[in-house]
Amino acid sequence: MKRRDLLKSCLAVGAAAGLPFERTGLAGVAAPGPDTFTEDRAAWVAMLDRICRPVLEALSQRRLKAVMPIEAFAGKEQDRRKTTYLEALGRTLAGIAPWLEHGASSGVEGQLREHYCEMARMSIAAAVDKSSPDYLDFGGDRQTIVDTAFLALAIVRAPRELREKLPTPVKAQLADALRATRPLLAGFNNWLLFAAMIEACLFLLGESWDRMRIDYALREHQSWYLGDGTYGDGPHFHWDYYNSFVIQPFLLNLMDAVGGQEPAWAAMAEPIRARARRYAEIQERMIAPDGTYPIVGRSIAYRCGAFQLLGEMALRQALPEGTAPEQVRGAMTAVMRRTLTPAGTFDEKGWLRIGVAGHQPGLGEPYISTGSLYLCTAALLPLGLPPADRFWSGASMPWSSVRVWKSEDVRADHAVDG
Secondary structure, three states, X not given: OOHHHHHHHHHHHHHHHHHHHHHOOOOOOOOOXXXXXXXXXXXXXXXXXXXXXXXXXXXXXXXXXXXXXXXEOOOOHHHHOOOHHHHHHHHHHHHHHHHHHHOOOOHHHHHXXXXXXXHHHHHHHHHHOOOOOOXXXXXXXXXXXXXHHHHHHHHHHOHHHHHHOOOHHHXXXXXXXXXXOOOOOOOOOOHHHHXXXXXXXXXXXXXXXXXXXXXXXXXXXXXXXXXXXXXXXXXXXXXXXXXXXXXXXXXXXXXXXXXXXXXXXXXXXXXXXXXXXXXXXXXXXXXXXXXXXXXXXXXXXXXXXXXXXXXXXXXXXXXXXXXXXXXXXXXXXXHHHHHHOOOOOEOOOOOEOOOOXXXXXXXXXXXXXXXXXXXXXXXXHHHHOOOOOHXXXXXXXXXXXXXXXXXXXXXXXXXXXX
């Protein structure tokens, strides 16, 4: 079956990510029905394909720089060309890596996933080959620390598909690309975790790695913990979603990759997980009955990627007590519906545009460009759970705000100081 036929089949089942959103009653606050909504997964897969296909098809064919448009802050278009393509690759793969690694292995979804695994590996090969027209200039700009780290995160999340199956020469080029960022100075904030993730990936590749960069990032973030599941972004607190965009998912995945390499790191693992559970609880409560959420802080144009940590904890089957996977599925489906389906979200060729609910270029800071926007794929992490998992197969459930605003009696929230 050709890829185009696979896509048509997926869209027929998922109704272009439309029917399941309506069937679960997410347009308002109507109580979900008693059915099991296997269609939700088809909708998520269809949306994954819609978002990621332009990036990975172009890069796997070594023509990303030739065809990808650059939308950016006025006057920053040329400057963003230095980094936007690597942003698109690293962020796309970081979000879909669990699906590449653990998604369905049969049927229409399984065939589509196999095609994406092949495109992902070909895209990495194109990105790290200095003779490629799509070589992504690792280390050429300070911003490449960030998106080399997102690429590293993808490899940590999908070691079989994105590391073990890479040809040996590509692995060597990848290691060189990772090391190329070392002369660049990371900021004294969440960027320390980017430098750490790059080193963790080098460790997993069997290359020499710098323990100090990882130790520094972990110890500083321990000192920046503020309580109630929240870290400062550096020494100070920021009202934004960076605990979910970067901080807590990176801490969790660093524990997976290298937590056992030092006793001091291993001792951090359970506090990191406990804090992540609390933050996931807060995130679930932030999602309104209609799928909206507070539009606060920088990088809001990453759309539903703001709920990466909630999706990460669902993927890990580590949601807080009293937060059911089915209600998280409903809440995150509602968020994706609000942020990915409004008119103007995609241009006429299928590339993402700046905004939260449609095309809103005023919401893009000077560092935001087209490639940046692909962090929205982080909301797709639960696709790494098998279709039979209760996250997908369980009867739909209302999330916290739906219940509260329908006047149901629910348990009170309370702070956690751990």
